[in-house]
Amino acid sequence: MNKTEYLKRLSDELGHMPYGDVKDIIQSIEEHFDEGLGEGRSEEEIAASLGDPKELANEFKDGAKFNQIMKKRKRMADSFKGPDGRGRIFVIVFNAFVGIECWLVLLAAVIAAFMFLAADLGIIGVLVASMIMGKITEFLVPCIFLVLTLVCVAVFLVALVILGVKYYAKGLKSYIRWNKHVWNYGLGED
Amino acid sequence: MSKGDIKLSITGAVALFLACFLGIITLALYGIKLGGKAVEYDWKGAFSQMTEQVQDLGD
Numbered sequence: 001m002n003k004t005e006y007l008k009r010l011s012d013e014l015g016h017m018p019y020g021d022v023k024d025i026i027q028s029i030e031e032h033f034d035e036g037l038g039e040g041r042s043e044e045e046i047a048a049s050l051g052d053p054k055e056l057a058n059e060f061k062d063g064a065k066f067n068q069i070m071k072k073r074k075r076m077a078d079s080f081k082g083p084d085g086r087g088r089i090f091v092i093v094f095n096a097f098v099g100i101e102c103w104l105v106l107l108a109a110v111i112a113a114f115m116f117l118a119a120d121l122g123i124i125g126v127l128v129a130s131m132i133m134g135k136i137t138e139f140l141v142p143c144i145f146l147v148l149t150l151v152c153v154a155v156f157l158v159a160l161v162i163l164g165v166k167y168y169a170k171g172l173k174s175y176i177r178w179n180k181h182v183w184n185y186g187l188g189e190d
Numbered sequence: 191m192s193k194g195d196i197k198l199s200i201t202g203a204v205a206l207f208l209a210c211f212l213g214i215i216t217l218a219l220y221g222i223k224l225g226g227k228a229v230e231y232d233w234k235g236a237f238s239q240m241t242e243q244v245q246d247l248g249d
Contacts (some may be wrong), residue, residue: 016192142219149216152209159202163195 003033006047013057021060028066058177087186091179099179103172110164117157124150 001009007026014022029050036046050056051073059069127147130136136143191199 139220139223142216142223145212145216145219149209149212152205152212155205156202156209159198159205163198163202166195 001047002043003030003047006033006043006050006053009053010057013054014060017061025060025066032066032070058173062174087182087184090187091183095179099175103175106168106171110161110168113157113160113164117154117161120150120154120157124154 007029010029011022011026014025017025032050033043033046036049037043056069060066064072124147127136127143127150131140131143131147
């Protein structure tokens with residue numbers, strides 16, 4: 001992959017970040033390429049040393065700065081002496097007793113919110129239909145307020161489900177990345 | 191957290207607040223309505239009818 005291809009893929013991956021941040025990141029990567037080219041390295045070599053654009057983009061999305069990422073990579077490359085057995089045992093034990101259970105509980109909470117939303121919409125439908133058909137006459141005013149309350153609950157649940165699903169997926173991705181990191185490099189490194 | 195997420199969180203919080211507010215009003219309205227029905231209900235008649243039934247059972 002040459003410089004242009006690398007920068008294009010990186011900017012595609014950074015798509016959801018603010019424009020100013022993306023511009024700064026691309027500028028710092030371009031400077032890194034220029035420095036490398038000045039030292040006599042090829043564009044392909046520099047791109048390979050930067051690693052997968054997607055992984056690099058994820059590190060930027062986590063709030064890291066380019067210098068921090070490069071320092072961390074250098075430190076890891078210097079200290080890497082092959083896969084760490086203790087890290088792998090930790091990943092297996094931690095996931096068996098804590099990790100997977102926690103994620104399942106959170107998933108159950110998101111599904112429960114979705115089910116509550118479905119039930120809420122169902123009740124609203126039944127109440128509105130009953131009112132239209134004239135089956136509710138005596139308790140009409142409290143029923144109207146009940147429907148309004150349930151509509152507000154539905155709006156709250158929609159927001160909860162959307163944010164829940166989004167941040168569940170985001171958190172799970174970061175958690176998997178952290179697991180991969182511990183699996184490969186052990187617990188000693190940040 | 192993006193701007194869209196913040197807007198969605200605020201919408202959710204406002205909806206939750208309104209749901210609580212309207213929920214209390216709904217409960218109060220049901221309370222008033224049921225209270226009114228309870229006051230109108232012929233408790234004396236119902237109790238005397240029950241007493242008669244118990245007496246009939248005793249005889």
